[in-house]
Amino acid sequence: MANLNDSLIADPGPEAVFRDGLTSGKFIIQKCGDCDSHIFYPRAMCPECGSIKLTSLEASGQGTVYSTSVVRNRPEQGGNFNIAIVELAEGPRLMTRVQDIEPDQVQIGMAVEAFIGAIDDTPVVLFRPAEG
Amino acid sequence: MAHDLRGAAAVVGVGLTPFGNLPGKTPFEVTAEAIHNALADAGLKKDQVDGFFTSGMGHVFHGLQAVEYFGLNPKVVDSTNIGGSSFVNCLQSAAMAIKTGACEVALIAYGSTARSNPRGGPGGGSGPNAYNPHESEYKPRNPVVSYALAAARHMHEYGTTREHLAEVAVAARRWAQKNPRAEMRDPLSVEDVLNSRMICDPFTKLDCCLVSDGGAAAILVSAERAKDFPAKPVYLLGVGSAITHEQIAQMPDLTVTAAAQSGPRAFEMAGVGRC
Missing domain, CATH: 3.40.47.10 (Thiolase/Chalcone synthase)
Incomplete structure (x- = not known):
């Protein structure tokens, strides 16, 4: 008989799995075992179909810029930086920064690839223009 | 019914x-x-x-x-x-x-x-800039940059221009000029909006809500x-x-x-x- 105190959600939870992945240099997303949707950000319930049969996997890292902006700052306040929404090849979108390119040269539709970088010592998923 | x-x-x-x-x-x-x-x-x-x-x-x-x-x-x-x-x-x-x-x-x-x-x-x-677990770490200048991302996408999909967007601020100012409670009631032109300081592309300071x-x-x-x-x-x-x-x-x-x-x-x- 199942123990009523056993959680249906694996321990550690999806958020911790994602954070642990970042710490070890991996970009983890999820896939729904019922509707096959890919999911980001990490959740304990599929936002498409409500299933909790979700598995974690490493993202391909391939994506396309869905929208982009430049947050303008004076140089003494750190200068300008890019803010973008990238649509992953797997489907989900996320906020990020596209780097290794001038922030105002990032274009909607541009092919980009993910890497794990850091902002203020916090590991985050960043993107750069895709090679080739 | x-x-x-x-x-x-x-x-x-x-x-x-x-x-x-x-x-x-x-x-x-x-x-x-x-x-x-x-x-x-x-x-x-x-x-x-x-x-x-x-x-x-x-x-x-x-x-x-x-x-x-x-x-x-x-x-x-x-x-x-x-x-x-x-x-x-x-x-x-x-x-x-x-x-x-x-x-x-x-x-x-x-x-x-x-x-x-x-x-x-x-x-x-x-x-x-309330904490969003999967966005705040990128330091988005909210709420401006979220609207800027939407505007950039709208420009991409529909050919909307900076001038079109500036008309929104100009129209709001014309309403303000009729409202004795409004704080900013001086005339405002599309050129004024376009020439003000960029905050989050494509929005300048005068595109932004007071x-x-x-x-x-x-x-x-x-x-x-x-x-x-x-x-x-x-x-x-x-x-x-x-x-x-x-x-x-x-x-x-x-x-x-x-x-x-x-x-x-x-x-x-x-x-x-x-x-």
Whole structure:
């Protein structure tokens, strides 16, 4: 008989799995075992179909810029930086920064690839223009 | 058949405060002035209020703390915070509460010191960069950059230009010039908007909404009781809500807001055809 105190959600939870992945240099997303949707950000319930049969996997890292902006700052306040929404090849979108390119040269539709970088010592998923 | 809520409730009192910069006040102090003015407009005492509908940024238990501060003892409270549309949500909740008899006199109230005290502090302001676990670490300048991302996508999909977008600010300024309560009433041109300092591409400073301190309150009662009040009642004919996301990257389509759902619902309830 199942123990009523056993959680249906694996321990550690999806958020911790994602954070642990970042710490070890991996970009983890999820896939729904019922509707096959890919999911980001990490959740304990599929936002498409409500299933909790979700598995974690490493993202391909391939994506396309869905929208982009430049947050303008004076140089003494750190200068300008890019803010973008990238649509992953797997489907989900996320906020990020596209780097290794001038922030105002990032274009909607541009092919980009993910890497794990850091902002203020916090590991985050960043993107750069895709090679080739 | 007409919707049950159509015309079921009416606004019988409205209260406003000055708008702009109100330094040295807390949000509740600003809200108090709005509530005082709304009660006076309706000819009611606060003890007659039995439904309270509010929202805010500075208090974790906003509804509880507001009830305590204003000395209310309502039978119904809704302090749901769904951002800028919270008070349309309040209107819907108040009308439903009145229609079902859950309350008879509904007070909707809000006050903000986001301008003079943007980071909160004692009494609370409203922090524009609230923590989003999967966006805040990128330091997005919210709310401006979220709207900028939507505008950039709109320009990409529809060929919308910077000039088109600047017309929004220019039109808002023309309305402000007719409004004695408005803070900025000088003439504004498209060129002025385009030539001001870039904040988040494609938006310049003058594209951006003014952040203001101020408060407002309204009192609703049933349509049956509304006729007994001194002011001509304003009946609620249609209201609609739709909620989709909070973080901008989770918005299903950056060029289609939830108002594309809520708007038709409000028109349908009112029995008004859209043109």
